[in-house]
Amino acid sequence: MAQMIPAWVDGVLTPVEKLEVHQRGLRHPAISVFLVRDGQVLLQQRALSKYHTPGLWANTCCTHPLWQEPSETCALRRLDEELGITGVTLELRQTVEYRADVGQGLTEHELVDIYIAHCATPLTIAPHPDEVMDTRWVPLEHLAQEIAAAPQDFTPWMQIYMADHAETIFGAK
Secondary structure, three states, X not given: OOOEEXXXXXXEEEEEEHHHHHHHOOEEEEEEEEEEEOOEEEEEEXXXXXXXOOOOEEOOEEEOOOOOOOHHHHHHHHHHHHXXXXXXXXXXXXXXXXXXXXXXXXXXXXXXXXXXXXXXXXXXXXOOOOOEEEEEEEEHHHHHHHHHHOHHHEOHHHHHHHHHHHHHHHOOO
């Protein structure tokens, strides 16, 4: 069965099939999570089976809430489903709207709740292979340089977050 996510259609929040949302470029809610530890951020490399931006590096976790699912509930659920991570405390940093071409005629037009969590060392990570092909910790001070040097290796939203919102996400609130 197709996954239904909320999207605005003619100004009304309506459940719409996820692929259709991206084909039509409909504005829709989303979440993004950044886990930080010892000055480093956890990145994930999207699985090759993902229907858009496969193999690209992204923030720790990102997805769309299910119909009528609260944003923070979604973020915690997906941290567990994608990476096997539980027991973190999320802090909402900001809500950002962006629109980006993600290839294959698909568009992300998201209203994103961005969360950060400071986690202890060590952290158990168990990536789900249908979601994540790799993870790595990157020093925050090197992340923008990595993206500038090889933007084709990072998702469009990761590029937007670091170019336009890094201070709000990682700096003092």
